[in-house]
Amino acid sequence: MLQRTSRARLADAVSPWFVLIGFNLFCVWAATGYVMGQTQSKEYAEPEWYADLWLVLVWVTYFVVYIRTLARRAEPHIYVANWYYMAFILVVAMLHIVNNLALPVTWGSGESFTIWSGVQDAMIQWWYGHNAVAFFLTAGFLGMLYYFLPVRAQRPIWSYRLSILSFWGIVFFYMWAGSHHLHYTALPYWVQTLGMTFSVMLLVPSWASAGNAIATLNGAWHKVRDDAVLRFMFVAAVFYGLSTFEGSFLAIRPVNSLSHYTDWTVGHVHSGTLGWVAMIVFGAIYSMVPKLWGRNDMAWPKAVEWHFWLAIAGTLIYVVSLWNAGITQGLMWRAYDEGGALSYSFIESVEAMLPYYAARTLGGGLFLAGALLCALNCRATMRAAGNRVDEADRPLATQPAE
Amino acid sequence: MLKLHYNLEKVSMGLVGAIIAVASVGGIVEIAPLFTIEETVEIPDDMRPHTPLELAGREIYIREGCYACHSQMVRSLADELDRYGPYSLAAESAWDHPMLWGSKRTGPDLARLGEKYSDAWHVAHLIDPRSVIPVSIMPAYPWLTRDLDTGLIEDNLAALARLGVPYDDAMINNAMADARAQSQPDSDRADSVRDRYGEDIAVRAFDGDPSRLTELDALVAYLQSLGTLTDDAHEMFGEDAQ
Numbered sequence: 196m197l198q199r200t201s202r203a204r205l206a207d208a209v210s211p212w213f214v215l216i217g218f219n220l221f222c223v224w225a226a227t228g229y230v231m232g233q234t235q236s237k238e239y240a241e242p243e244w245y246a247d248l249w250l251v252l253v254w255v256t257y258f259v260v261y262i263r264t265l266a267r268r269a270e271p272h273i274y275v276a277n278w279y280y281m282a283f284i285l286v287v288a289m290l291h292i293v294n295n296l297a298l299p300v301t302w303g304s305g306e307s308f309t310i311w312s313g314v315q316d317a318m319i320q321w322w323y324g325h326n327a328v329a330f331f332l333t334a335g336f337l338g339m340l341y342y343f344l345p346v347r348a349q350r351p352i353w354s355y356r357l358s359i360l361s362f363w364g365i366v367f368f369y370m371w372a373g374s375h376h377l378h379y380t381a382l383p384y385w386v387q388t389l390g391m392t393f394s395v396m397l398l399v400p401s402w403a404s405a406g407n408a409i410a411t412l413n414g415a416w417h418k419v420r421d422d423a424v425l426r427f428m429f430v431a432a433v434f435y436g437l438s439t440f441e442g443s444f445l446a447i448r449p450v451n452s453l454s455h456y457t458d459w460t461v462g463h464v465h466s467g468t469l470g471w472v473a474m475i476v477f478g479a480i481y482s483m484v485p486k487l488w489g490r491n492d493m494a495w496p497k498a499v500e501w502h503f504w505l506a507i508a509g510t511l512i513y514v515v516s517l518w519n520a521g522i523t524q525g526l527m528w529r530a531y532d533e534g535g536a537l538s539y540s541f542i543e544s545v546e547a548m549l550p551y552y553a554a555r556t557l558g559g560g561l562f563l564a565g566a567l568l569c570a571l572n573c574r575a576t577m578r579a580a581g582n583r584v585d586e587a588d589r590p591l592a593t594q595p596a597e
Numbered sequence: 598m599l600k601l602h603y604n605l606e607k608v609s610m611g612l613v614g615a616i617i618a619v620a621s622v623g624g625i626v627e628i629a630p631l632f633t634i635e636e637t638v639e640i641p642d643d644m645r646p647h648t649p650l651e652l653a654g655r656e657i658y659i660r661e662g663c664y665a666c667h668s669q670m671v672r673s674l675a676d677e678l679d680r681y682g683p684y685s686l687a688a689e690s691a692w693d694h695p696m697l698w699g700s701k702r703t704g705p706d707l708a709r710l711g712e713k714y715s716d717a718w719h720v721a722h723l724i725d726p727r728s729v730i731p732v733s734i735m736p737a738y739p740w741l742t743r744d745l746d747t748g749l750i751e752d753n754l755a756a757l758a759r760l761g762v763p764y765d766d767a768m769i770n771n772a773m774a775d776a777r778a779q780s781q782p783d784s785d786r787a788d789s790v791r792d793r794y795g796e797d798i799a800v801r802a803f804d805g806d807p808s809r810l811t812e813l814d815a816l817v818a819y820l821q822s823l824g825t826l827t828d829d830a831h832e833m834f835g836e837d838a839q
Contacts, residue, residue: 232660237695265609273606281612286620293624298760300752306656308756309695314638314687315631316696322624359602366616370623376700379672381687383637386627393623452674456702524702529676537679541705546732 196342197261200277201268210260217253221246233305237320239327240294244307247295254291258284275358279338282366286330294323314381321373328467329369333435336472337365339479340408340435344428347482348418353410357403364400368393375446378455387448394446398439405436423503427478430507434470438463453529458551459521462514469510469562477506477569484573489583494575502565502572509562513555520551638687641829646692646762647822648794649750649772650779654819656753657812658697661738668699669708669823682709683830692762704735711825716803719817741812742804747773768793780814781807797825 198205205211224246228234234241242250261284265273273281297307311319345352352358374382374390409432412419419429441463445454454460481499485492493499527547530538605611631637647655658664671677673684685708690696714722718729723741726733751772758764768775775793778786782800784807790800803817824830 229662232662234659234662235695236659236662236664236697238700262609262613271607272603273609273612278606278612278616281609282616282620285613285616289617289620298756300749300756304749304752306749306753308753308760310760312692312694312760312762313690313696315628316694317690317698318628318631320695322628356599359599363619366619367622370620371627372623374627377698379674379684380670380698381685381690383631383634386631389627452672455672456668456700456706458701461701528680529674531676537676541680542730542732545704545734 196338197264197277197280200270200274200342201265202270203264203267206260206263206267210256214253214257214260217249217256221250221253224249235295235297235307235309237294237309237323239324240291240320243305244295244297244299245305247291247297251288251292254284254288258288274342275352275355275362276338276341278362279334279341282362283330283334283338286326286334286366286370290323290326290330294319314383317377317380318374318382318386321376322370323373325373325376326369328464329365329372332468332472334365336431336475337404339475340404340428340432343475343479343482344408344425344432345411347422347425347428347478348412348415350411350413350415353407353413357407361400361403361407364397364403368397368400372397372446375451376455378448378451391446391448395443398443401439401443402436405432405439408432409436423499424478424481426503427474427481427506430503431471431474431478434466434474434510438467438471441466453525454521457521457524458517458548459525462517462521465517466510466514469506469513473562473566474506474510477502480569480573484576488577488580490576490579490581491583493572494579495572498568498572502568505561505565505568509558509560509565511558512561513558516551516554516558520548520555523547523551638691640688640691641827643829644688644691644827645795645798646757646764647826648779648790648798648818649754649768649776650815651819651822652753652757653745653747653750653776654815654817655697657741657816658819663707664697664699666701666703666735667705667707668702669696669706670698671706671708677706678834681706682824683834686827686830686833688829689824689826692757694757694760694762707820707823709824711821711823712799716801716817716821717805719820720804720813723813723816741816743812745776745810745812745815747776747810750776776815777810779818780804780810783807798822 221242225242228242228246233243235243240247261280265277296310298310299307309316341352341358371393372390374386375394376390378387378391380387409429412425412429415425418425420426444450445460445463481493524544524547527539527544528541532538605615669685669690671681671684678684685698689708690698722729722735723738725737725739726735727737751769754764754769754772758769771789771793774786775790778784778790779798779800780802781787782802787800791798799818799821802814803821804811804813
């Protein structure tokens with residue numbers, strides 16, 4: 196995408212491979228860390244210091260490749276998708292470094308102590324944690340949305356001004372919102388209130404992005420109906436709008452008193468990751484794979500349709516069951532009987548979860564089945580590679596700047 | 598404004614600078630004051646750090662991922678006070694690197710767990726949760742009966758001391774002996790653990806067997822210490838610390 200929107204080749208031949216392999220190595224370390232008990236226990240930042248340092252190295256290389264490629268661009272303007280990628284790379288680096296500052300116990304051991312402690316640690320953790328959602332799980336994927344959706348729909352982005360507004364809104368507002376994870380805790384009240392306020396304001400740039408994407412489809416609705424790939428992207432934008440609304444809602448203090456610590460939060464995160472992040476990725480995969488292997492379409496077009504409905508059904512079942520689970524937990528924990536005693540013991544609220552967790556497993560299973568179908572479809576497409584070359588793949592003559 | 602942005606998006610390093618500047622504001626305004634305003638955390642006079650054995654238990658708590666399902670932060674809401682006890686104070690986790698407030702209660706909050714159940718209950722519950730709570734969905738941790746690895750215990754205290762936790766040289770140098778002595782109430786060294794960490798600490802054979810120092814000893818000692826490092830929260834509510 197960077198190459199296409201800049202009309203320039205990647206800046207280096209070796210370092211992109213280092214980023215690819217290095218990042219995956221980090222993922223392997225992180226995942227095995229859970230199993231082996233090598234964790235610093237910070238949410239979304241579990242890997243220990245050696246893995247964290249490695250990631251910094253990979254990430255800096257990533258930034259250098261990115262900025263050097265951008266410097267070669269034949270377009271005078273940097274396309275909006277690339278603003279988001281830039282914010283993604285820069286802010287994730289900022290968050291990662293600050294939150295993971297730690298003192299290793301000895302250089303020979305994997306263990307370390309976070310230099311932050313107590314309430315400051317909690318604030319830094321959720322400043323990080325919430326913006327891991329914002330910049331790791333949103334900014335990069337908005338970049339995909341801003342490129343693949345207009346390309347697939349063959350329509351220009353609806354509003355340039357709205358893109359500017361929502362981009363800077365997201366970069367600015369999100370960084371304040373983390374403290375809504377700490378309502379009613381030992382964090383000073385004014386910080387909680389600031390976090391809540393900015394979380395609500397965040398709805399403006401979030402809906403501006405989602406609205407911009409959906410308005411771009413105006414005049415192309417028949418394509419949304421007929422093309423499952425574009426439908427994936429449309430649904431992603433809708434889920435993005437819905438889960439950001441839910442996020443702002445859950446950040447309001449009294450709502451949070453019910454929802455916090457329950458499965459509602461888990462459901463909310465999954466409506467974002469399954470409904471928004473994964474859907475836009477599927478849309479991007481189905482756009483890219485045939486192009487890269489010189490074909491007009493995926494090898495099994497019908498499987499794309501199947502995948503779409505499996506993913507939608509899976510996500511909805513998953514999210515709705517966890518809404519019910521979370522609200523049930525929240526209400527059971529705070530219920531009093533006439534005598535003024537708590538109505539339920541904790542374990543009764545655990546027992547009540549059985550049907551919801553069963554439904555959640557079913558939903559997750561459907562979603563996973565869809566993803567497997569996608570992987571098989573990609574494999575089949577790669578094996579049946581063609582030799583189609585797009586008009587646009589040929590270098591364009593340089594045009595004078597406007 | 599639009600013209601300004603039109604030009605900004607032609608300069609990649611300009612965009613880099615602008616993103617860093619705009620993204621930094623929120624963090625600076627919300628985080629920096631927490632380190633400078635003194636009222637953020639007031640350490641009570643009776644506050645003690647974790648003993649070496651409890652600290653080893655905390656490492657096991659983290660290793661086994663207990664924090665993923667159990668929070669350690671009682672919020673200031675009526676039902677939580679009734680269910681768990683006084684709400685958590687900032688000071689109580691002031692020496693926790695990192696804090697273990699958690700974000701999900703698949704199981705109950707543990708901030709006020711200390712001395713609520715017997716050691717024998719904890720041992721049975723950790724080895725097989727269904728033996729004491731038939732419908733529990735907690736995983737079993739039968740391997741905790743193995744010997745505790747005390748190899749890093751002194752280094753752990755030293756590292757925390759460097760980060761500002763009040764462990765003195767005697768505490769660091771005796772860490773390994775103190776860990777063992779806290780689970781051997783009849784040994785000569787039991788009193789010196791009390792001298793260093795206070796009369797209120799629990800000195801017991803937590804897993805029921807004083808001859809072996811196991812991971813269960815450490816984890817149960819840690820669980821029994823939760824919420825007992827200071828009486829401040831209880832005093833604020835005019836309650837007697839149990």
